[in-house]
Amino acid sequence: MQGHLSAASATRIVVITATPEGEASLVEELRPLDAELIEVHSTGDELDAALHPAPAAVVALLQSTEELRSIPSRIKAVARSPLLAVIAPGLLDLILPRTGVDDFALATSSGAELRVRVRRLASLNPDSGDVIKRGDLSIDTADCEVSLGGHLLELTFKEYELLKFLATNPGRVHTREVLLNRVWGYDYYGGDRTVDVHVRRLRSKIEDSSHTFIDTVRNVGYRFRKEL
Numbered sequence: 001m002q003g004h005l006s007a008a009s010a011t012r013i014v015v016i017t018a019t020p021e022g023e024a025s026l027v028e029e030l031r032p033l034d035a036e037l038i039e040v041h042s043t044g045d046e047l048d049a050a051l052h053p054a055p056a057a058v059v060a061l062l063q064s065t066e067e068l069r070s071i072p073s074r075i076k077a078v079a080r081s082p083l084l085a086v087i088a089p090g091l092l093d094l095i096l097p098r099t100g101v102d103d104f105a106l107a108t109s110s111g112a113e114l115r116v117r118v119r120r121l122a123s124l125n126p127d128s129g130d131v132i133k134r135g136d137l138s139i140d141t142a143d144c145e146v147s148l149g150g151h152l153l154e155l156t157f158k159e160y161e162l163l164k165f166l167a168t169n170p171g172r173v174h175t176r177e178v179l180l181n182r183v184w185g186y187d188y189y190g191g192d193r194t195v196d197v198h199v200r201r202l203r204s205k206i207e208d209s210s211h212t213f214i215d216t217v218r219n220v221g222y223r224f225r226k227e228l
Helices: 020-030 065-078 089-095 111-122 157-168 176-184 192-206
Strands: 002-004 012-017 036-041 057-062 083-087 103-106 131-134 137-140 145-148 151-153 214-217 221-224
Touching: 012 020, 020 036, 020 057, 020 111, 057 065, 057 111, 065 083, 065 089, 083 089, 083 111, 089 103, 103 111, 111 157, 131 157, 137 157, 157 176, 157 192, 157 221, 176 192, 176 221, 192 214, 192 221
Parallel strands: 012 036, 012 057, 057 083, 083 103
Antiparallel strands: 002 036, 131 137, 137 145, 145 151, 214 221
């Protein structure tokens, strides 16, 4: 069992995997969290000990039906900590009725998405209180909130990630392929159409007759307006 303690916080997050390889990958994605990461194997005897005292959250990498069937119930039998199940895509249909799982993410999810979900479960303070201001548009990266003229907007997680990436690089043109890689990840198998659909939905939420933030660059991709 191994712990990684940041200098600023002693919040404990237990990370559970069946193999060292899976553990290493998942822990690296979660390392930016301001927390102590306790790494244990689901097949070892140290799991129960890691759950005492109850951690702020538990993250479990579940890659088989058997793991999904047994590990959440084992965790909840020892601690009432909120559980994030990181599951293989083939288990998606089985997750909905599964008791003991408070939230889930696909194993192909980006590290940013995993960290946001863990923060919400564990009530962790975000890494930074920075706010990106672009005209009347405000992107609070601490609370993952977006507001326009002081009014909060309801965005999906991918819409938020897409907007944040574009707004962080105003004036720069990004191809659809780049946006797919940076927002959805290299393992995403969707096509360019995914980007177009999300940009259209995002525009419908942040733009009106008085506000235009995203430009379409024909035959290339999209950019966030530099001058607002």
